[in-house]
Amino acid sequence: MSLTIVSVPIGNYGDITLRAKETLERVDAVICEEIKPASILFKRLEIPQKEFFKLNEHSNPTDIQELVSLCKNREIALISDCGTPGFCDPGAELVAACRKERIKIDVNPGASSLMAFLSLSGVKLKRFNFIGFLPAEKSERQKEIQKLKTTTTPCIIMDTPYRLMATLQDLKQSDLGTRTAILGVDLTGPFHQVAQGSINELATQEWQKLPFILMISPLKKSL
Numbered sequence: 001m002s003l004t005i006v007s008v009p010i011g012n013y014g015d016i017t018l019r020a021k022e023t024l025e026r027v028d029a030v031i032c033e034e035i036k037p038a039s040i041l042f043k044r045l046e047i048p049q050k051e052f053f054k055l056n057e058h059s060n061p062t063d064i065q066e067l068v069s070l071c072k073n074r075e076i077a078l079i080s081d082c083g084t085p086g087f088c089d090p091g092a093e094l095v096a097a098c099r100k101e102r103i104k105i106d107v108n109p110g111a112s113s114l115m116a117f118l119s120l121s122g123v124k125l126k127r128f129n130f131i132g133f134l135p136a137e138k139s140e141r142q143k144e145i146q147k148l149k150t151t152t153t154p155c156i157i158m159d160t161p162y163r164l165m166a167t168l169q170d171l172k173q174s175d176l177g178t179r180t181a182i183l184g185v186d187l188t189g190p191f192h193q194v195a196q197g198s199i200n201e202l203a204t205q206e207w208q209k210l211p212f213i214l215m216i217s218p219l220k221k222s223l
Contacts, residue, residue, distance in 0.1 A: 003071045003098050005091065007084040007110030010211070011189030013044045020108045021045055028074040031055050031067055033089065037081045055090050064090075068097045082211070084112045088132050088158060114156070117184040117213045120194050123223050128215070129155045134167065145174045148216060154223065155216045161209040168203040171216070177203070180217045186210040196223070 004023050009015040024030065024042070029051040032038035038052050055067060055078070070076055078085045078094065085091035098105055118125065129151055135141045148155050148171075159167055164185070171177070177200035185193045191210055195202060199216070217223045 001071070001073060002075050002104040002106065003095070004075075004077050005085050005095065005105070005107040006077045006079050007108060007112065008041060008079050008082060009188070010082045010111045010113045010116065011187055011192065013041070015111050015188060016045060017108065017110045020110055021047065023077055023108050024050075024079075026075065027077040029053060029070065029076055031070075031076060031078045031094070033079075033081045038079060041079070055094060057090060059090055064094055064097055067094055068101055068103070071098050071103050072101065082111070082113070084110065087112070087114070111188070113158070113184075113187055113211065113213055116187045117156075117215070120184060120187070121182050121215060121223070123154065123182070123215065125154065127153050129153045131155050131157045133157075133159055134163075134170075141170065142174070145170055145176070148176060149174075150219060152218050154218055157214045157216070159212070161211050164207050164209065164212050165203075167214070168199060168207075171199045172203045176216065180222045182215045182223055183207075184213045187213070 004027065006020050006023055025047050030038060031053045033056045035052050035054065039049065042049055053067060053070065078091055080089050080091065086095055095105060134144050134157060157167065177198060179199050181199050181202060182194065182196045183202055185191065185207060191208060215223060
């Protein structure tokens with residue numbers, strides 16, 4: 001019948017929109033990255049628990065086709081662990097598959113870590129290079145980091161919380177240490193923090209394993 005893409009809070013549950021809450025209350029089932037965060041979200045929003053189906057990096061084409069079949073017959077919401085689905089997660093594949101089957105698709109826009117970070121950065125950007133998640137494999141990761149040395153626009157990196165310190169160290173050891181950077185940690189959450197300085201300076205601090213987003217200055221320019 002339909003698929004509705006629903007943005008959920010990135011840190012503060014109060015950031016849920018009225019429309020998003022109404023959608024989550026109305027739908028028959030919910031597609032999520034992981035069951036536990038989805039269940040906690042529904043509990044915090046005081047919404048009766050729904051039937052949850054998983055879609056994450058471990059999902060395969062067969063899993064996606066099964067979810068498409070689900071959307072053909074029921075009203076379904078797609079959420080991510082936090083923020084807006086379809087951005088740096090497998091949600092885009094599901095949306096494309098549903099569109100191919102002419103399933104009605106709607107979106108409830110809302111919280112986005114990228115947009116929240118850009119607003120907090122204090123940097124007037126005409127353009128930027130969104131890198132997203134760096135490869136987990138070491139040699140591929142280094143190749144991507146080396147490319148940052150010649151970029152002429154600010155670069156934005158996101159990664160999993162447990163790679164925050166490792167990412168800063170990798171950047172420092174790749175001769176990017178003198179570049180200025182802005183680091184946003186746990187945006188809108190209880191440990192929310194935005195810090196600015198050289199990568200060398202940021203790499204010497206102790207950071208908790210929390211969601212983060214990092215903007216790196218381009219070649220010969222400061223943020």
